Amino acid sequence: MGFFLSSLHFSARCVSKPPPMTTENLNPFAMAQAQLDEAAAILGLDKATHAMLREPMREIRVHFPVKMDNGSVRVFQGFRVQYNDARGPTKGGIRFHPEETIDTVRALAAWMTWKTAVVNIPLGGGKGGVICNPKELSTSEIEEQDVPAPDVYMTPQIMAWMMDEYSTMMGHNEPGVITGKPVPLGGSLGRADATARGGVITIREAAKVLNFNAPEATYAIQGFGNAGQHAARLMRELLGARRLLAVSDSRGGIYNADGLDWQAVLAHKEETGSVVSCPGAQAITNEALLELPVQILIPSALENVITGANAPRVQAKVIAELANGPSTPEADVTLRKKGVFTIPDFLCNAGGVTVSYFEMVQNQTNDYWEESDVVARLDRKMTQSFHDVYRVREAQKTSMSTAAYLVAVQRVAEAMKLRGWV
Ligand code: GLU
Numbered sequence: 001m002g003f004f005l006s007s008l009h010f011s012a013r014c015v016s017k018p019p020p021m022t023t024e025n026l027n028p029f030a031m032a033q034a035q036l037d038e039a040a041a042i043l044g045l046d047k048a049t050h051a052m053l054r055e056p057m058r059e060i061r062v063h064f065p066v067k068m069d070n071g072s073v074r075v076f077q078g079f080r081v082q083y084n085d086a087r088g089p090t091k092g093g094i095r096f097h098p099e100e101t102i103d104t105v106r107a108l109a110a111w112m113t114w115k116t117a118v119v120n121i122p123l124g125g126g127k128g129g130v131i132c133n134p135k136e137l138s139t140s141e142i143e144e145q146d147v148p149a150p151d152v153y154m155t156p157q158i159m160a161w162m163m164d165e166y167s168t169m170m171g172h173n174e175p176g177v178i179t180g181k182p183v184p185l186g187g188s189l190g191r192a193d194a195t196a197r198g199g200v201i202t203i204r205e206a207a208k209v210l211n212f213n214a215p216e217a218t219y220a221i222q223g224f225g226n227a228g229q230h231a232a233r234l235m236r237e238l239l240g241a242r243r244l245l246a247v248s249d250s251r252g253g254i255y256n257a258d259g260l261d262w263q264a265v266l267a268h269k270e271e272t273g274s275v276v277s278c279p280g281a282q283a284i285t286n287e288a289l290l291e292l293p294v295q296i297l298i299p300s301a302l303e304n305v306i307t308g309a310n311a312p313r314v315q316a317k318v319i320a321e322l323a324n325g326p327s328t329p330e331a332d333v334t335l336r337k338k339g340v341f342t343i344p345d346f347l348c349n350a351g352g353v354t355v356s357y358f359e360m361v362q363n364q365t366n367d368y369w370e371e372s373d374v375v376a377r378l379d380r381k382m383t384q385s386f387h388d389v390y391r392v393r394e395a396q397k398t399s400m401s402t403a404a405y406l407v408a409v410q411r412v413a414e415a416m417k418l419r420g421w422v
Helices: 028-043 047-053 102-118 156-170 194-210 226-239 262-272 286-290 329-337 351-365 371-396 400-419
Strands: 009-011 058-067 073-084 094-097 124-131 218-222 243-249 252-255 282-284 296-299 318-320 341-343
Touching: 028 047, 028 102, 028 329, 028 400, 047 400, 058 102, 073 102, 102 124, 102 351, 102 371, 102 400, 194 226, 194 296, 194 318, 194 341, 194 351, 194 371, 218 226, 218 286, 226 243, 226 262, 226 296, 243 262, 243 286, 252 286, 329 341, 341 400, 351 371, 371 400
Parallel strands: 094 124, 218 243, 218 296, 296 318, 318 341
Antiparallel strands: 009 058, 058 073, 073 124, 243 252, 252 282
């Protein structure tokens, strides 16, 4: 993105942080590569294509100054990784997070590549991250950033500032350069809850193939940000699923064996900043929530929450990965052995980028769709993608996660071949 680089110092490549010292390698990029390696072996991918897909095509690291409210200047660090653009321009959000690392952004950019491929939209994969804690920054301090799409701790207002900045530099309005914008500035109706809606649609389809009754199913949601909040509402609205037993956020969780009222929980979060101590529920930790005896577990926060260590204790029958990278490869193996049906992240949460793509199309054609059209098109895309993956799972007698990799990697590899890269 020209505007992202324009006023900033950047270097071509960053040094990776060493992986954390655990028995399981929790470095997200090492995990993303391991997942690709498995798919490449099954597909019999040629060496050059495999080698190319193991690494990002381009990376930049930026350091940029921000004038703080007290008059001082603080230098922040950010990354942008353009992982692969064989199927179209790289697409993906940018996150503000105090513990952001280049390897997390690399992994997320790889997963965006598989995500756009699995839902078959003409885009590649990328991701950005800025190391900062937005909870400690004021509105005017945050306005210094630029953003191609929303991710963790992002809002439509931030997208609006970025679009305005870029348009000013170009000298004309350029709404399509950033997605997740507010609706009055060229945002798409239906974008705000698209990630959750897409995920709930995949749960609906899973209920059909696995033959379980969604309205009666018990479920828990880990994370109560954009994805988790909308998931709570849409599980109820779309599936009639009324047995939400637990939710959590970064401060802790709440549990009620008789069910939580998602509207009361949301009101409490809006009032106090957290779901913790919501009346009518008992306290539960994030860790304990993941191990509850519920039928459906919906991790909707950050990566690496289900690992080799706690996976043996997970009791859910279905895991709908609304977050990016919530389960490690070691956890995946354990869950697979236990017969858990995982709807993998880059399929389950692809509704967000799908409606981002719809937003770009609407900006380019200057033809804005009714919300019901957006929702119907999203439903068709998610339903078809779920069954594309499920068919491969059945044919290969493998997991949904491996099947999703097989579908996505094959599509990206085909585009690379057609371009004459390999
Ligand atoms: N941040 C979202 C994701 O991880 C959406 C990205 C986009 O809309 O480009 O899929």
